[in-house]
Amino acid sequence: MAGTKMALDGVKVADFSWFGAGPICAEHLATYGATVVRVESETRVDALRMVQPFAKDKTGYNVSGYFNNYNAGKLDLTLNLNTEKGQELACRLVGWADVFLTNFTPRVVERWGLTYDKLSAINPQIIAAYVPMQGYEGPHRDFLGFGQVLTPVTGYNHLSGFPQRPPIGLGTNYPDYVINPGHTLVAILAALRYRRRTGKGQRIECAQIESSICPLGPAIFDYTANGRVQERSGNGLPYAAPHGAFRCRPLSPGSTAPAHEQWIAIACFTDEEWRALVEAMGGPAWAKDPKFGSATGRKEHEAELEQGISGWTAEKDAQTLMEELQRRGVPAGAVQSAREMLADEHLKERGYYVYLDHPEAGRTAYDGPPCKLSKTPGQLRSPAPLLGQHTEQVCKEVLGLSDEEIADLLVAGVLQ
Amino acid sequence: MPSDDTPAALDDIRVLDLAGEISQYCTKLLADLGADVIKIEPPEGDPVRGLPPFYHDEPDREKSLYWLNLNTNKRSITLSMADPEGRKLFEKLVATADVVVESFQPGYLDGLGLGYEGLTKIKPDIILTSVTGFGQTGPHAHYKAPDIVGTAMSGIMWLAGHPQDPPNMPPLQQGYTSASIIAAAGTLTALYHRDVHGEGQHVDVSMQEALSIAQETAMQSWDMLELLRNRNGERGMIPINVPGVGSYECKDGYVFGYVGAPGGAAWSELLGWMIEEGAAEDLTEEPYLEFCNNLNLRFLTELFRDTSTLGEKIQMLNHVDEVLKRFIASKGKWEMYEGGQGRRLLFGIASTPEDIARNPQLQYRQWLTPVEHPELRDTLQYPGPPYRLSETPWAIRRRPPPLGEHNAEIFEGELGVKSEELERLSAAGAV
Numbered sequence: 001m002a003g004t005k006m007a008l009d010g011v012k013v014a015d016f017s018w019f020g021a022g023p024i025c026a027e028h029l030a031t032y033g034a035t036v037v038r039v040e041s042e043t044r045v046d047a048l049r050m051v052q053p054f055a056k057d058k059t060g061y062n063v064s065g066y067f068n069n070y071n072a073g074k075l076d077l078t079l080n081l082n083t084e085k086g087q088e089l090a091c092r093l094v095g096w097a098d099v100f101l102t103n104f105t106p107r108v109v110e111r112w113g114l115t116y117d118k119l120s121a122i123n124p125q126i127i128a129a130y131v132p133m134q135g136y137e138g139p140h141r142d143f144l145g146f147g148q149v150l151t152p153v154t155g156y157n158h159l160s161g162f163p164q165r166p167p168i169g170l171g172t173n174y175p176d177y178v179i180n181p182g183h184t185l186v187a188i189l190a191a192l193r194y195r196r197r198t199g200k201g202q203r204i205e206c207a208q209i210e211s212s213i214c215p216l217g218p219a220i221f222d223y224t225a226n227g228r229v230q231e232r233s234g235n236g237l238p239y240a241a242p243h244g245a246f247r248c249r250p251l252s253p254g255s256t257a258p259a260h261e262q263w264i265a266i267a268c269f270t271d272e273e274w275r276a277l278v279e280a281m282g283g284p285a286w287a288k289d290p291k292f293g294s295a296t297g298r299k300e301h302e303a304e305l306e307q308g309i310s311g312w313t314a315e316k317d318a319q320t321l322m323e324e325l326q327r328r329g330v331p332a333g334a335v336q337s338a339r340e341m342l343a344d345e346h347l348k349e350r351g352y353y354v355y356l357d358h359p360e361a362g363r364t365a366y367d368g369p370p371c372k373l374s375k376t377p378g379q380l381r382s383p384a385p386l387l388g389q390h391t392e393q394v395c396k397e398v399l400g401l402s403d404e405e406i407a408d409l410l411v412a413g414v415l416q
Numbered sequence: 417m418p419s420d421d422t423p424a425a426l427d428d429i430r431v432l433d434l435a436g437e438i439s440q441y442c443t444k445l446l447a448d449l450g451a452d453v454i455k456i457e458p459p460e461g462d463p464v465r466g467l468p469p470f471y472h473d474e475p476d477r478e479k480s481l482y483w484l485n486l487n488t489n490k491r492s493i494t495l496s497m498a499d500p501e502g503r504k505l506f507e508k509l510v511a512t513a514d515v516v517v518e519s520f521q522p523g524y525l526d527g528l529g530l531g532y533e534g535l536t537k538i539k540p541d542i543i544l545t546s547v548t549g550f551g552q553t554g555p556h557a558h559y560k561a562p563d564i565v566g567t568a569m570s571g572i573m574w575l576a577g578h579p580q581d582p583p584n585m586p587p588l589q590q591g592y593t594s595a596s597i598i599a600a601a602g603t604l605t606a607l608y609h610r611d612v613h614g615e616g617q618h619v620d621v622s623m624q625e626a627l628s629i630a631q632e633t634a635m636q637s638w639d640m641l642e643l644l645r646n647r648n649g650e651r652g653m654i655p656i657n658v659p660g661v662g663s664y665e666c667k668d669g670y671v672f673g674y675v676g677a678p679g680g681a682a683w684s685e686l687l688g689w690m691i692e693e694g695a696a697e698d699l700t701e702e703p704y705l706e707f708c709n710n711l712n713l714r715f716l717t718e719l720f721r722d723t724s725t726l727g728e729k730i731q732m733l734n735h736v737d738e739v740l741k742r743f744i745a746s747k748g749k750w751e752m753y754e755g756g757q758g759r760r761l762l763f764g765i766a767s768t769p770e771d772i773a774r775n776p777q778l779q780y781r782q783w784l785t786p787v788e789h790p791e792l793r794d795t796l797q798y799p800g801p802p803y804r805l806s807e808t809p810w811a812i813r814r815r816p817p818p819l820g821e822h823n824a825e826i827f828e829g830e831l832g833v834k835s836e837e838l839e840r841l842s843a844a845g846a847v
Contacts, residue, residue, distance in 0.1 A: 007609035065636025140777035149764035159587035168650035182597035189604035190425035202807035217799035223769035224797035265568035333565035
């Protein structure tokens, strides 16, 4: 979209990150206009490039939907940071950049000479954002992990799911996708504004253990202030009933396949919402029992309440029921799978998912800009880069190398 | 706590906070980085003040821990947006503000003449950040969207839970938190643009969209291959039981293992630990010994390529898992976590809130943040920083405000409203 204004036009980002949290943060910067150079290496390929799903009947490093979704709009430079010359080029890139970002472990970052004291000596105005698991200081500094391990460590597993189950977690590496990249993005943007005002760069550390716990703040606070250890409680909330997911009819009649299940989330916070739900259900006798007349009564008899509602939803289509309940003022939402997300008419009208043509993976869907800015809407300007796709371009245009220098570096194995 | 002259990243920014529950974490993020956030509450108080848990379980609008956590560093004034005189005062404040954050039903502020267009008549470069379940436009824009509706509609609830249970919502208010984080990022992006080009804009945040990317690979799996990811308990992307992967019960709780994943030590290291402690049973004998020593994610990928031996292999996997379960059951969760990590084995403790408060790493880093509450005659340990900025540190400079604490300071001191006039407005229900 030529001529589209971009909020972060002119901001330059050296993205030395991998996996989820780092690359997503840098992708959002690119989406709103920053020039992002993603530094990778063939000697240490981002594991996400090797994780399914892969484009149909395709193999190789460039066709993972997992990787591609987090790296749109970036230039890709391959650089072997285990070579002296590679580290030297990394320093030149830092000299060019406004923002440096990495989520490699402290040990690796130190080995590559990418610590803040080194970077700020090259570029005193650099904003250097480090996104380690446990932080650069402390007894657990070198503990290993990624989202799968961090999610339980930060308390999500203990607090999610039904009480009779072990702490099985959320089925994904949840904090990797919004919480940690989002917090890092907030810190970088705040630091960019501050730098614009004062000329000062700074070091940011978004330790994933700390960032991930913040959204669980109230449960931590309940312990520090009241000594209470909160337990997982399924889909319940102490002050709303009903509040849960209710089974609807399967997509294919009689099917028990998980993919054919339909569920609807229904929540009543007020008596008015409850009365509207009762009316929608056709005013069954059980629902008129006075014990369900107040929020505390509904909470107290929640199991019975849920049974009654489930009996009613069991034969309904989730999307149709959602529309009807919302029309009546009852908070309700279909529990959508990815299939429904991609078909969601509301998201389509807002243009949320974006389809991009990738030279190897073909035309695939990407998550679009995470929010809409009316005058600088943001845009995924190109699909995810192939491994090393822009090495030559970045070497020339950003690092100012000549063709001969580039050829020598290629031969020496530095640009791989 | 940094001294008073420590600079803050956003100490030149004023935010008017009309945020409901969905967007209070957004204004907290801005306030904790130094923005002057003026929280505008209805005269009876923000309804979020009524949400549990409460300090010492005493329901009181000044004691909601849920609310306190979201309102650090803010100032509070009371003002009725439903009252024309209240709105006049709001308009005066808009003239001094950089950002307004709100989460009313789309169109509500427009109806009062205070939507984005209306605000620009008062302050041409104002940034309005609107945070709702489904955004400002589209057929679902007016849907009621408590957190569970947002998480259901965003695809992430579908992925969570045991197959025999209903889909699980994530704990606490993840939809609100995610929408708030994205809203803070969007606001700062718009501020950057304003700083450079002098124009404000309207930032439209949808909880559903903010969460979508947290579907992990589910969206792409359907888009590229029409493969649907469903909730499968703790296995995530792995389709079968694999020893060392998943939740294990200890003497006093649970750990989560991901042994064999890239980066961590191999299964042979875990077996070595079990041998050391005399808990390896028959895993030191063939065929198990060789099997354990080859157990990694690459092995599993191969396993699915050649399905002819799958049945036999799965039996072996199950046996190894039983032995491992017995080993872990004999240990404490901290011993498993710290001992395992000491051997570079990917184990994580399934922390309870108590474990988090006692976590040596977080204690060393002084993550929990003490805040004095003179009214409670107590110092509360608040959840700490999501990030550390070296020049402009995150800090709680001001405890959350009692309702209307800053009415006089702001209405009289800043807007020049006379105190008799303020009394009249108060009696009339405007403030």
